[in-house]
Structures are given as C-alpha cells and as structure tokens.
Amino acid sequence: MTAIGGSVGLPLGGLIIDHAPVAVLFWTGAAFGFAGLVGAVLGVPRTTLRSPGRLDLAGALILTLALVALLIGVSFAPTWGWGSARVLSLFAAGAVLLPLWWRFESRTASPLVDTRLLRKRSVSATLLTTLAMGFGLFGTFSLLPRLAQSPVGIGGLDLTPFVAGALMFPTAFINACVAPVVGVIGRARGSKLPLRTGCLVAAGGLALLSALHGSPAEIALGCAVLGVGFAAALAAAPNILVNNVGWEQTGAVMAVNTLAQNLGSSIGSQVTVTIVVAKSGAGGNLGPGYTWAFAVAAVAAGLAFLACSKVAQLAPQSRPDYSLDTVSVSESD
16 A cells, blocks of 8 residues: 555656645645545544553653664764764764663563564564665665756756656556565465565665666666565565564554664665765766665665575464454453
C-alpha cells in the first residue's frame, strides 16, 4: 500500500511543482495525512488485546536527544564540515547518549524498547538489514530527482519535476506488484529467502545505476530492478520480526523497525548527497559523484545481505495465534 501511494505521489508531486508554488505540495500532503487520520478514526476498530505498562517518558527523551544529535550532525555536516567542532560535538553527544539510553532501558520496569528483543540475533540482524536498506533506498531517492533535474552541463538530464517523478514510478509500481508475492512466499517457505534475495537484487539495481545513469531509459531500468529488491526485502523484514516475538511485543518491535528504516534513510540521504559534491569532476560536473554515490548505496545493500544471513529461518506461520485465547482470558478477567 505504501508503494501504491508512492507510485501516485511521486509524479503528482512533480506535477504540482511544475504548475504551482512549493507550498501547495505541502498542503496537498497535509490533506492526504488528514484523510488518513479520519480513515483511521472511523475505520480501524479498537483491539481488545492489551499489554500492561506505562509510557516511558525518560527513555523516550534520552533516545530523542541521541537521535536528534546524530541526525542534525549528519544533516549539517555538508555545510559545517564533517570535521567541524559543531558536527563532532553532536556525534559525540549521540555516542554518549545511546549507551546511556540502552543502560536505562535495560533497568527500567516498563521500557520504551525492551532491550531483550534487540539481544535476539534474528531481531537485531533484521533491524540492521532494515537500517542498511533504508540507507540505500532513500539515499537513492534523494539522488534521483537531483540527477534528473540538474542541467546537462553538470551531468544531469535537465528534466521537469513531473518527468523526474515519473522516472521513479517503476520502483513504486513494481514494489506494489512484488510485495504481495513476497507475502505468499513467506507463508509457504518463510521470509528469509525473500529478504536475502531482495537485498541482493537491490544491490544489483544500485550497481546498475552506478554504471548507467546517463539517460531516462537507464534510470527507469535501474529503478525497476530496485523495485523488485526493495519490495522483497522491506516486505519480508516485518514478517520475520513478528515471528520472533510474542504478541504483546509486536507493537514495540515494529516501531523499532520503523525507527531503523528512518534512521538509515536520514543518514543515507545526507551521506549520498555529500559524496556527489565531494566526488564531482572538473567544472562542477556531478557525473562522477553520482557514480560514487550509487556505488556506496549498493555497498549498503550488500551489507544488508550479509546482515540478514544471521537471521534464523522459522517455519512459516510458526508463531502461535494468541488472539482468541487472549480475548477470552481478558473477558473473563
């Protein structure tokens, strides 16, 4: 469903930019967000399942400070300089706060994130895979519009925002077609095979973009391969996580999975753009920089492949269905 939304949103965003002020793009996004909120309130039923606990405000605050420090450092490093005092101070703050958060979460009675989950090899390996794939996916998504819309004289294609968004359509469209197939394979044979295959195919697609990105057809081809890889990997990872935890921990582990993907995407977006600038050729030609940046994203997908090799293969549907028993116990209580 995310891919379907993306397949519509990418060209639509370009069309809006072509014919309206930038603010209209954000108001359009806000309108879709509000529509989603109304749909959730009216259409999503409340669950009778409850896991006791309280909101871990202290843990949330420490984690927020750590991640904000790291992400601000990555975001402003191209402007301030990677070796500047401000950037190094932010990285140091994140490096201190993350272990502090882990220690706090390990000792609190009702943690924001149960660190015991992260100690399970299959869970930690899957989260590392998601982080690395987020780096490659969103690093690429930050590069392609720049490449497509930059002037030909500096290594771009000089396309309109609408056409640039349409070039990324194959990724979203194929993603929407492949993800349901991954679900079928996961139910029949488990999700480790689609996860590993997706990482490998994504690495191949990024390597293809590194070698061939000089025309719209080449970019569309690379995006099509990426659509297969990212669909398989990012659809399989949540299934593996859910199969490795109890029902009362599914919300927590899926939240951490989303956090890992967002963290990878934030870092990937900034690092790949920094590489483009740093590796640009003579006369401001960004072509060599894009070659290097796509190659680094391919390496990230390759690291994701290595990480998911540590994922244990569970039998399909090996996780017991707690729903009926839990509901009956809850009602009797």
